[in-house]
Amino acid sequence: MAEDSGIDKAAASLLHRAVEFDHKKRYTEALVLYLEALNILMQNIKEINNAEKKRYVRSKIETYMDRAETLKTHIQTEKTKGTFHEKIEIANNSTGHSYSSVFGRFLDNEVVAIDIEDPYIRAYHQVQNFLCACELFVKNCKNLKCISLLTTEDGNNDQKEWLEKIALDLVTKFNIQLLVQYSSTLHDRQIRLSNGWVIKIGRGLDYFKARESKFSLGTHDLDLRLCHETVVDVYYMKCN
Structure with missing residues (x-):
């Protein structure tokens, strides 16, 4: 119809x-x-x-x-x-699954804090993925005050330096605090929003395939980037 x-x-x-x-x-x-x-x-x-x-x-x-x-x-x-539960299945080599498409609709002015657990915000491209997510948070959540990231430590100084640069930009330009903690046993991957929504992505933020070249479509528009197979589960937990 x-x-x-x-x-x-x-x-x-x-x-x-x-x-x-x-x-x-x-x-x-x-x-x-x-x-x-x-x-x-x-x-x-x-x-x-x-x-x-x-x-x-x-x-x-x-x-x-x-x-x-x-x-x-x-x-x-x-x-x-x-009892809310929504399941999104992302197929291998599919497109149209940018962060905005997958969970942007849950980001609104009620969000003042975001907690992210993801063991793989370590390599350069993974920190870049996190940066893309932060850009979306800033655009959609006008009252956002704090982003907390729990990840695993890579063992080199670059990871911490990259995250410190993001933290400095967030606090200087948008008055948003980025708090980073490290765990050697972290396995679960989830994004918790202070408005009650919880997004669990099987592969965490790192579900995009590597671009073919620096000039491939999908380099900047993640809706055009090929994806790995993964499942996204969305829940709602009543805020206290």
């Missing part, structure tokens, strides 16, 4: 993806796409003069608005019960 040629092409594309995620029970992703598509349709309907076409588009708006409201209620109910 989302492929209907009677509505705006951009909205139809968004709705097609929304329905796909909806069927896969990836409800938070589906909700974001439904709302984006509805916003486009609400703008477009103002410019439609044909009465029949306007009735048709309005019926589509009502249908998808009802579904979006249903998803909102379902997500909120599961959060309240403490």
Whole structure:
């Protein structure tokens, strides 16, 4: 039903993806796409003069608005019960899985602290991955005050130097503290947000494949980068 040629092409594309995620029970992703598509349709309907076409588009708006409201209620109910769980499977060599796409929708102005446990923020490309995540945190979380990182120690001075440079930039430009601790036994990988969301990525932040060259597409836009196979589990834990 989302492929209907009677509505705006951009909205139809968004709705097609929304329905796909909806069927896969990836409800938070589906909700974001439904709302984006509805916003486009609400703008477009103002410019439609044909009465029949306007009735048709309005019926589509009502249908998808009802579904979006249903998803909102379902997500909120599961959060309240403490049973929310969303699973995202990232296939080998797939694209479209930047940090923004995977967990950006959970980053909002309610987030004041972020705790990251990831044993592999050690090599240069892994620290660069962490830097990309920090950039997203800064953009999406306007009230963010502190990022805590627990990782393993690489045994060379470069790792600490790189992280210290990120910490200096965060505190100088954005008044955000970066606190780094090291553990020799750390295995689990998770991102805890102070708004209650918990994102557990099987491979941690290091699920992107190496770029083919310094000039390959995907060097800067991680949605274009090939990925390793991994699973992302999203939970909600009520804040005390």
